[in-house]
Amino acid sequence: MERIKVVTDSTSDIPKGLAEELDIKVVPLTVHFGDKSYKDWYDITSAEFFYKLENSDIMPTTSQVTPIAFEEAFNEALQDYDSIICITLSSKASGTYQSAVIAQNSLEDADIEVIDSMAFSFGYGMIVIEAAKMAKADRDKQEIVDYIHNSLKRLETYFIVDTLEYLKKGGRINLATAVIGNILSIKPVLGVRDGLVVPIDKVRGSKKVIPKMIELIRANGYDASDKMICLAHGAIPEKIEEVKEAIAREIHPKGFMITEVGSVIGAHAGPGIVGIFTIKD
Known part of the structure; x- marks a missing residue:
């Protein structure tokens, strides 16, 4: 064999x-904070990374x-x-x-x-x-x-972030999307198309974001009853539990797999990231 x-x-x-x-x-x-470098998932945990991100004046870079x-x-x-x-x-x-x-x-x-x-x-x-x-x-x-x-x-990806600044600085979304979002308090729901991060929908106000993500998952009559839904978060366990409970109420999946976002993805997405991943029929 x-x-x-x-x-x-x-x-x-x-x-x-x-x-x-x-x-x-x-x-x-590898993620770099100034002259210090860390191997993603080996030298720094998700919680350690996001603490440094929110308490440092240095913008991390990755290689x-x-x-x-x-x-x-x-x-x-x-x-x-x-x-x-x-x-x-x-x-x-x-x-x-x-x-x-x-x-x-x-x-x-x-x-x-x-x-x-x-x-x-x-x-x-x-x-x-x-x-x-x-x-x-x-x-x-x-x-x-x-x-x-x-x-x-058949992979579908939906995610949100607290601010678009990190995605903008990393060149992952265009300037116009970031400026509109920040000025108008519009919360875009982001996705991945053709290997790139793109806005796929938007809502006004953070309370509407999770319902919108659930609506997108349910589009086209998607049945999750026999499927796992996977979630990722930037060291915010309370928030991901809220997302999990909302999805469980509305979609009733077979179960969940949950992980934290590592330092390299976190360096480009910034704090508050929540991702939902499904394999469509």
């Missing part, structure tokens, strides 16, 4: 303990995974596994995918599949988790790869 190793990067925001349990190799990006880091991870995995499936964050937002491809090409005799998720955070993290479960169950590699591609096509 072919032994398959699942590899991803840290912006998948998979809880560290779960990644270890499922034998997922997570290669970290992608290098080809060398991926090559080292691939070589290590190939000591015990026959093949590798690597899923990365969107190539439209980071050079991390390209780094993985460079590492793949440097190991041309190895069986390595690199997949561009065109997604962010737990949106593709939850798909990585299912892929790892399939690998542990000795499922065929092509079956796992097909599952990943099919799930990514």
Whole structure:
């Protein structure tokens, strides 16, 4: 039976303990506060990061995974596994995918599949988790790869942030969207289209945001009764519990998976981030 190793990067925001349990190799990006650098999910927790973010005058920056880091991870995995499936964050937002491809090409005799998720955070993290479960169950590699591609096509992402400043400064949304939102107190509901963050709806006032997100999830008669809904948050457990309870009342999903947003996603989204991820029918 072919032994398959699942590899991803840290912006998948998979809880560290779960990644270890499922034998997922997570290669970290890096967040920088001035002259101090931290490996995402390894050197700094979500709570520590958001505390620093809100209490520091320094705007954090981030850096992608290098080809060398991926090559080292691939070589290590190939000591015990026959093949590798690597899923990365969107190539439209980071050079991390390209780094993985460079590492793949440097190991041309190895069986390595690199997949561009065109997604962010737990949106593709939850798909990585299912892929790892399939690998542990000795499922065929092509079956796992097909599952990943099919799930990514049907992935829906909705998220909100307290302020659009971080997304604007990081170049993740355009200036006009940020200015309108800040001036008019309009709260945009953001999503991901073609690998980029885009506004997909808007409401006036923060109290209407969660109902709007639920409305979007329910669009087109979506039935969540046999599905998990995945949530991510920026170290705000009370807020995510409120979101969970609202979704449970209105949509009645099979269950929830909840994670925190790591430092790299947090550096671009800013405080108060809440994300909802679903796989549509």
